[in-house]
Amino acid sequence: MQLNRFTDLGLRVLISLQYLPESELTTVELLAKQLNVSRNHLVKIVYFMAQTGWIDSFKGRNGGIRLAAPSHQLKLGDIILALEQTSSETPAIINCQQPSCSMTEFCNLPQVFNEALQAFYHSLNHYTLRQLQVPATNQAVIKWLDQQK
Numbered sequence: 001m002q003l004n005r006f007t008d009l010g011l012r013v014l015i016s017l018q019y020l021p022e023s024e025l026t027t028v029e030l031l032a033k034q035l036n037v038s039r040n041h042l043v044k045i046v047y048f049m050a051q052t053g054w055i056d057s058f059k060g061r062n063g064g065i066r067l068a069a070p071s072h073q074l075k076l077g078d079i080i081l082a083l084e085q086t087s088s089e090t091p092a093i094i095n096c097q098q099p100s101c102s103m104t105e106f107c108n109l110p111q112v113f114n115e116a117l118q119a120f121y122h123s124l125n126h127y128t129l130r131q132l133q134v135p136a137t138n139q140a141v142i143k144w145l146d147q148q149k
Contacts, residue, residue: 014071018133024066
């Protein structure tokens with residue numbers, strides 16, 4: 001299984017925001033520069049995350065974004081499932097419709113793949129967003145964030 005770009009960048013945004021001091025905000029522009037990605041693409045991702053309550057978003061001249069307080073406890077499988085379902089670019093693991101398969105009446109492969117996918121998300125739910133932070137690199141990330149400003 002391969003994660004789509006929306007999910008990949010969404011995870012990068014969440015991980016980056018974890019390293020911000022609690023009272024500090026960042027901007028989509030700054031995140032785009034730090035992550036070396038398109039600002040327009042990040043706007044869609046940040047909007048989705050603000051709608052879900054994963055991040056706090058503040059408008060205005062001194063506005064910006066930050067990780068919402070309870071987001072540290074989000075389960076990784078739930079995050080990935082939500083991001084994958086949001087994107088229109090997510091292909092099914094197997095598509096029995098394109099091209100049309102003549103074995104659909106007696107084939108269990110889609111069910112087997114669906115079970116495996118559910119096990120994938122369940123396994124990832126053993127980890128929270130906070131557990132993606134590596135303490136040994138915490139200072140390196142903070143230094144990296146400072147250099148990107």
